[in-house]
Amino acid sequence: MATGHTDPQRRERILAATLDLIAEEGIARVSHRRIAQRAGVPLGSMTYHFSGIEQLLREAFGRFTDHIVAVFDEHLGAAADRDQAREAVADLVHELSEDSQRDLVLTQELYTLAARRPAYRELTHEWMRRSRVHLEKHFDPDTARQLDALIEGLTLHRALAREPHGRALTLEAIARVTATERRAPQGSGTP
Amino acid sequence: MATGHTDPQRRERILAATLDLIAEEGIARVSHRRIAQRAGVPLGSMTYHFSGIEQLLREAFGRFTDHIVAVFDEHLGAAADRDQAREAVADLVHELSEDSQRDLVLTQELYTLAARRPAYRELTHEWMRRSRVHLEKHFDPDTARQLDALIEGLTLHRALAREPHGRALTLEAIARVTATERRAPQGSGTP
DNA sequence: CCGGAGAGCGTACGAACGTACACTCCGGCG
DNA sequence: CGCCGGAGTGTACGTTCGTACGCTCTCCGG
Numbered sequence: 001m002a003t004g005h006t007d008p009q010r011r012e013r014i015l016a017a018t019l020d021l022i023a024e025e026g027i028a029r030v031s032h033r034r035i036a037q038r039a040g041v042p043l044g045s046m047t048y049h050f051s052g053i054e055q056l057l058r059e060a061f062g063r064f065t066d067h068i069v070a071v072f073d074e075h076l077g078a079a080a081d082r083d084q085a086r087e088a089v090a091d092l093v094h095e096l097s098e099d100s101q102r103d104l105v106l107t108q109e110l111y112t113l114a115a116r117r118p119a120y121r122e123l124t125h126e127w128m129r130r131s132r133v134h135l136e137k138h139f140d141p142d143t144a145r146q147l148d149a150l151i152e153g154l155t156l157h158r159a160l161a162r163e164p165h166g167r168a169l170t171l172e173a174i175a176r177v178t179a180t181e182r183r184a185p186q187g188s189g190t191p
Numbered sequence: 192m193a194t195g196h197t198d199p200q201r202r203e204r205i206l207a208a209t210l211d212l213i214a215e216e217g218i219a220r221v222s223h224r225r226i227a228q229r230a231g232v233p234l235g236s237m238t239y240h241f242s243g244i245e246q247l248l249r250e251a252f253g254r255f256t257d258h259i260v261a262v263f264d265e266h267l268g269a270a271a272d273r274d275q276a277r278e279a280v281a282d283l284v285h286e287l288s289e290d291s292q293r294d295l296v297l298t299q300e301l302y303t304l305a306a307r308r309p310a311y312r313e314l315t316h317e318w319m320r321r322s323r324v325h326l327e328k329h330f331d332p333d334t335a336r337q338l339d340a341l342i343e344g345l346t347l348h349r350a351l352a353r354e355p356h357g358r359a360l361t362l363e364a365i366a367r368v369t370a371t372e373r374r375a376p377q378g379s380g381t382p
Numbered sequence: 383c384c385g386g387a388g389a390g391c392g393t394a395c396g397a398a399c400g401t402a403c404a405c406t407c408c409g410g411c412g
Numbered sequence: 413c414g415c416c417g418g419a420g421t422g423t424a425c426g427t428t429c430g431t432a433c434g435c436t437c438t439c440c441g442g
Contacts, residue, residue, distance in 0.1 A: 026303070027218065027219045033398075041421095042422070104306050105303070111302075114351055115295050115299050116292075128352065146360065146367070148344075149341065152343070152347055153344030153345070156302065157339060158340075159306065160312060165336055173337035173341070177368060179367065222429065224429075234391085234392080237430090243431085244430075
């Protein structure tokens, strides 16, 4: 085509197609050619817009974490008190584990990369940080940390289980971890 | 070489090399040639012992889940009462998130596959089932389920966090999820 | 002592890969 | 009106891939 001018939509379409491809077929099947075909752009565009597959992947996963963090913000930002926060967390767990296979798969792919490569770990750090900011508006830091881990586990197990657990169980787990009546039987100190 | 007889060690070495390669470089970089080189076997052996990469991966991850389930059994099987079970769970979380980057990475790779392919999901189902068997010796089924998810989340977050949380926090989270008896106050061993 | 059966291997082939780079085309400037 | 710079692309190259298959070599029954 050669329009003669910058076309920012091309770039976006490539990034979106990259995430779609990873979600559907996995990192192992990602290639310039497949992405290009899916995005409807010529092969040459790939190396024109991105210096290599590495940069492309990092940028694509950057978009993805932006999206996920937005979902967190959307759910948890609205919570006004502790009980609403608990409900919001339950909603979050169920949305992430039920709605879209896409987000689940991409999350796993990102964790897999993060487990090995520090560059991707930065993305998960930022993600964890942001979610904890929300949780710490309603719970003390230690509890927030535990709850954050619980969210992760509940989401994953619900998504992978043969018979996913119901909302009642999710809420009960959340309630237990966030129950603040601390009679200190073992003496673990926190505010 | 052509020894003229079946050599079961070859097969094992190939499977071990497959897991090593996945752990170090990721599914995306797995190939017959790389595995063969790492295992010290000729390329021709790959197609001789395994019908294709698909079968090879499934079998390799089968070995891996056997290993992980054994770690679960080892830690949780010895626990005699509820408190020992809590300690055992904490040990488990810390061993999996600290000791070996290898197990963590392989776990993530498996979850990634399981999130997309039912064949691999069977492996995770069996894994979850086995771990719940142990947990249900000390806790009621719902609690076991919540605890199982918590283990998952704590392990992952500890492994990926910039500053991993300490054992006290792990134990506190476990205590909280397992503390509340729905019917009776804390007491007897098996539900 | 020998010959066949079959375990195990070396190699060749077509497809797909990432990347480089010469090229085309168009809007704007002179 | 003509031409020039740079955005954007088509294609070619060297590499690596999975897999098939004819071959070698060892062991054992006779």
